[in-house]
Every structure is written in structure tokens, then in C-alpha cells.
Amino acid sequence: GAVVSQHPSWVICKSGTSVKIECRSLDFQATTMFWYRQFPKQSLMLMATSNEGSKATYEQGVEKDKFLINHASLTLSTLTVTSAHPEDSSFYICSARDLQWLAKNIQYFGAGTRLSVL
Amino acid sequence: DAKTTQPTSMDCAEGRAANLPCNHSTISGNEYVYWYRQIHSQGPQYIIHGLKNNETNEMASLIITEDRKSSTLILPHATLRDTAVYYCIVSHTGTASKLTFGTGTRLQVTL
Secondary structure (H helix, E strand, O other): OOOEEEEOOEEEEOOOOOEEEEEEEOOOOOOEEEEEEEOOOOOOEEEEEEEOOOOOEEOOOOOOOOEEEEEEEOOEEEEEEOOOOHHHOEEEEEEEEOHHHHHHOOEEEOOOEEEEEO | OOOOEOOOEEEEEOOOOEEEEEEOOOOOOOOEEEEEEEOOOOOOEEEEEEOOOOEEOOOOEEEEOOOOOEEEEEEOOOOHHHOEEEEEEEEOOOOOOOOOOOOOEEEEEEO
16 A cells, blocks of 8 residues: 555656656545655755645745646646756655545655656 | 754665664654655655654564654664665654655665
8 A cells, every 4th residue: 555656757858848747646645745856866855745726835945936736636746847957857756645644644755757857 | 843863874784683773862742753765766665653662563663762862773684675775754743744854874785
């Protein structure tokens, strides 16, 4: 149980284009999903918290107009990197918190998406 | 949320117990200790968490000192597949809580 699927696992795009990353909780419902970014040899940095049916909450320094987050259902959140540039190249990871076990506050993570912007 | 301190790296022989320490001296009374690990180029994996009692599951054991200022994650019989970065995180529970990842401990399991 507690599987989070993230797609695509790897994407290459040209500078200036937009890329959408999907995050799905396969066997549980998640009112809250999280989006992280990880640069090489660094730790995970939280970008935003996504709540089903409401606007995402972005961490300080993260441009909300550049990183669009949609959480339209209890099992799906999407991150769109708009007008991507080479400096946006990174490993993007999502996680989901099980609605049934909110008190435990356990996050289950996807396998990550490696974005390379040329 | 309280800050944690972990050694940068550790080695462990395969089949032996791996004991990973974590200091969290500023932990508050309602904060839990969580352990996650990240195998290279993958998303983190939840291992275990606890408040003040020792905890054990199929993956590991978590020993929390009585004053709760430090804890130890124990992998009883480490295998090569346990080679990963292990993160100790202190966090509140509840809908507004978040996980803040530090630099973690890179555990290398060797033959």
C-alpha cells in the first residue's frame, strides 16, 4: 500500500517551453501533496504544499507563476514548470499524505522526475 | 520545527547492525522524530517514526532517549541495498505540518 506514482520519470525540453509533472496516489486519498526540488548533491527543498480544491502554498523564494500547481482531486496533483530555463534543471519529487492517517503525518514519495532544460 | 544534527557519513559491514545517531536537543514536547531514507536517484522512503517510546517495524528500530534530545535508528542486519542517505526529521503532526530535510547521513554498506 501507500504508493505514489510520478510521471514522467525523465524529461528533456527546450528552453522556453513548459513541462507538466503528474503525481498520483494510487491506493489512498491525499488532501495534501507536497512538491520538492533537489539539486545534485544537495538535500530536498520544499517548494510548495498542495491542498485539494484550494490554492497551493509556496515556500519563500519559489515563484508561484513559474511553478503552477493544481490539485483537482484527492489522488492527483500536477506541477507545471512554465517557460523552463536551464537553471530549472533539477530533480522534482512529489509526496502525498494519507488522509486516513493524518495524525501520523507520514509522507509517501514518488520516484521523482529528472528535468533537463536545454 | 526543531533542527537535527547527523554525522555526514558512516560505513557498515553487510550483515552487521547499522546504528545511525541523530541529535535533536531543541525538540519540543509534541514533536515526533521521523526517519526517511533516499536511495540514489529515487524519492525518499519512510522508515519509522516515534514520539518518546522506542518503536520497531519490519524495516528498523527507533530508540529515543528519555530526555528525547537524541535518537538512534537501528538497521539490525544491514544489506547492500540499505546503502542510502538517511534523514532524521523532527516535526509536529497535524494538517499544517511539513518535513524539513537536512543533509542526512550517507550510509555505505560494504561486503
